[in-house]
Amino acid sequence: MEELQVHNWFGNIVSSPCVVVQPKSVQEIVAILKDTEKHPSPVRAVGSNHSMTSCGVAEHGTLVDMRKMKRIIEIRPDSVTVEAGALYIDVAQELQKHNLEFYVNLELGNLSIGSAACCGTKDASMPGEFGQVCSYATAIKMVTPAGGVLEITEEQPELLRAVRSSYGLFGIIYEVTFKVKPLQAMSVYHKVYSLDEFDKKLPVLKAQGNSIMMYLNPFRDTVLVEFRRYHDTKHPQRLTSWQWKFRNFLWSRLAPFYGYCVSKYVPIIPIRDFLFDMFDQFMFLGAMLLVRGNNTLATAQQIRYPAIANKSKYTFSIWASPEENYISNLRAYFKFCREYYRTTGYRSNMISVGYRVMQDDSSLFSYSSDGPVMTFDPVSTANPGWEAFLIAYNELCSRLGGIPLPNQSDLLTPAQVQKAYGGRIATFERYRKRFDPTGRLLNDYFRKLLAVEGSMLNASA
Ligand SMILES: Cc1cc2nc3c(=O)[nH]c(=O)nc-3n(C[C@H](O)[C@H](O)[C@H](O)COP(=O)(O)OP(=O)(O)OC[C@H]3O[C@@H](n4cnc5c(N)ncnc54)[C@H](O)[C@@H]3O)c2cc1C
Known part of the structure; x- marks a missing residue:
């Protein structure tokens, strides 16, 4: 298969997937994951490709660009349900029309909803609130590596906790519900020390x-x-x-x-x-x-x-x-x-x-x-x-x-990842292997980062 060249937004992470697809429906994602010949592994979903690392790289595999799935499905007084390829800023601007806002208003408006639900983010925590976007994801729908469709909600708190850190390694997320709140006035000032x-x-x-x-x-x-x-x-x-x-x-x-x-x-x-x-x-x-x-x-x-x-x-x-x-x-x-x-x-x-x-x-x-x-x-x-x-x-x-x-x-x-996250890596691997025993979604970046010789991860495998 002829390989294409793809890079992240900044341009420093360059990779060569065999196939790049832009699904428009859940059925298309299911078909992609089921067809291992036409869509070789690793299969990696990406949103805006703004990451600083190779986390979304599908070297010699299939890159699933989610940006065509960007519908806002429903806005309620305390939550919003959106497709995974929508941009955070587009959803925020729509919420504003309903006098609502996200809890975390981080600077990167290009953040995609899928990435927001399953990756690390940060903003200075507002008093009494979290500073990580995924903490406000209350329901996540995804297509599993085998092509099944699954919804994880607050009814399964431990699983939801793991999926909020899954980096696309448990499945391709196609729809997310986030908690939202009424618009509030925000004061701001700066001081130098x-x-x-x-x-x-x-x-x-x-x-x-x-x-x-x-x-x-x-x-x-x-x-x-x-x-x-x-x-x-x-x-x-x-x-x-x-x-x-x-x-x-x-x-x-x-x-x-x-x-x-x-x-x-x-x-x-x-x-x-x-x-x-x-x-x-x-x-x-x-x-x-x-x-x-x-x-x-x-x-x-x-x-x-x-x-x-x-x-x-x-x-x-x-x-x-x-x-x-x-x-x-x-x-x-x-x-x-x-x-x-x-x-x-x-x-x-x-x-x-x-x-x-x-x-x-x-x-x-x-x-x-x-x-x-x-x-x-x-x-x-x-x-x-x-x-x-x-x-x-x-x-x-x-x-x-x-x-x-x-x-x-x-x-x-x-070694640095192991030192920082310790036993949590073994827990993560238990979930990952349950969802993806054949490594359909696993790229070299995570394979290397998660696999430390002699670590708890290997012990639990
Ligand atoms: C200029 C700039 C400013 C930034 N500012 C901030 C900031 O203020 N705060 C902050 O927290 N971060 C910031 N970031 C970092 C950014 O938020 C994260 O890297 C984020 O993950 C990027 O989102 P994305 O949609 O581009 O994700 P991508 O890079 O496309 O993907 C990130 C990861 O999520 C997985 N993924 C994406 N979509 C899906 C899906 N639908 N299903 C399953 N897995 C999926 C990918 O496989 C990959 O592992 C900034 C980055 C840049 C370049």
């Missing part, structure tokens, strides 16, 4: 009852904190979006384009560094002065990235740290970035970010199962040296006891 000040103030900031998201500059020891909180509104139609439009322009277009241009066209290192630091200062100031308001629309935080990535594209990685170790781990990260720059000459050309995410055991591979976590995530347009930097970043985070996300933390080793 030195690392030492942030260290001192963090306990008070946590107690204030705001969400905490951070922009982190390891080279100037500064932290810009974004605080958000909901309050009720009688006038949901009067909520403002311009603050988020400005933030979205700054973050998703100007910052990566600027980083790309400075890296490419400014060879003199002190001038380049000066330009990076100036821009970060400008971002901090812009956010403090303009990204503030009492009645903003949470949905407006979502960004519709262009279907084909342009010169404003960027990538990132993420590991979660237990909250109690965060400040010492953050200090280690800042030191690591500076030391890495001194010894290798590499520094990322965008500012790092971080999120505070509440304890959440709703999915098997939740990175905050044991307690609240905070993250420090390098972001870059992948200027030369980025991949080697990520390998060192992974080593640092693993040593510090962090937890990565299989779809967002690239270049992980099986």
Whole structure:
């Protein structure tokens, strides 16, 4: 069979499936999974292909592009049922017309509903809420590797918990129900701290009852904190979006384009560094002065990235740290970035970010199962040296006891995944083998990442 070439949105993960299909119905998915000759293994479903890793790669197999299945099936006062290929932002905008919103309004509007239900995601947790989208998936319909049709609901809590972390390895998801809530007004403001000040103030900031998201500059020891909180509104139609439009322009277009241009066209290192630091200062100031308001629309935080990535594209990685170790781990990260720059000459050309995410055991591979976590995530347009930097970043985070996300933390080793998730991998494998004993959906990425010699996984096999 002739092979095609496919890449993720950013363009750094390239693969060669034999077949790419765009099903329009459940029956077509059933037919694809049953016909092993026309549709060779591995079979991998993808949504927007925005993942940072090879999790959705169907090398020499069948890539099932779900984007044609995008119907919103039903909107109720507290839930929405949608086909798996719909984009999160499209559903959010439809919900808004009914004065409703998703619980988690993460920045990536291109997130597909299928991926949202079964993969790792993050946004700073709003007070009393989760920061992972899949935790709000209450019913998931999928086609099993053998071609059967199955619905998993809250009536089967353990199975639902596993499916919320299944990364397309238990079946192809074609329909999901998410909990939603009435539109609320959201206040937002930003404040800048030195690392030492942030260290001192963090306990008070946590107690204030705001969400905490951070922009982190390891080279100037500064932290810009974004605080958000909901309050009720009688006038949901009067909520403002311009603050988020400005933030979205700054973050998703100007910052990566600027980083790309400075890296490419400014060879003199002190001038380049000066330009990076100036821009970060400008971002901090812009956010403090303009990204503030009492009645903003949470949905407006979502960004519709262009279907084909342009010169404003960027990538990132993420590991979660237990909250109690965060400040010492953050200090280690800042030191690591500076030391890495001194010894290798590499520094990322965008500012790092971080999120505070509440304890959440709703999915098997939740990175905050044991307690609240905070993250420090390098972001870059992948200027030369980025991949080697990520390998060192992974080593640092693993040593510090962090937890990565299989779809967002690239270049992980099986040992790092084993250390982070431990016995949960064996539980996952028990489910996976029950659904997929022949490995119809298993690609090399997960085969390598999940199979550590001598691990509990092998012991339980
Ligand atoms: C510019 C940018 C900004 C981002 N911002 C954020 C952010 O703010 N917060 C955040 O959490 N993440 C963010 N991400 C990461 C992104 O949310 C995740 O990588 C997410 O998984 C991508 O969704 P997708 O629809 O593109 O999934 P894909 O990359 O298409 O697929 C991801 C995984 O899900 C599986 N899958 C997809 N659809 C199905 C299905 N129907 N059935 C079974 N399995 C399926 C795939 O096989 C694969 O393993 C960002 C990424 C980019 C590029």
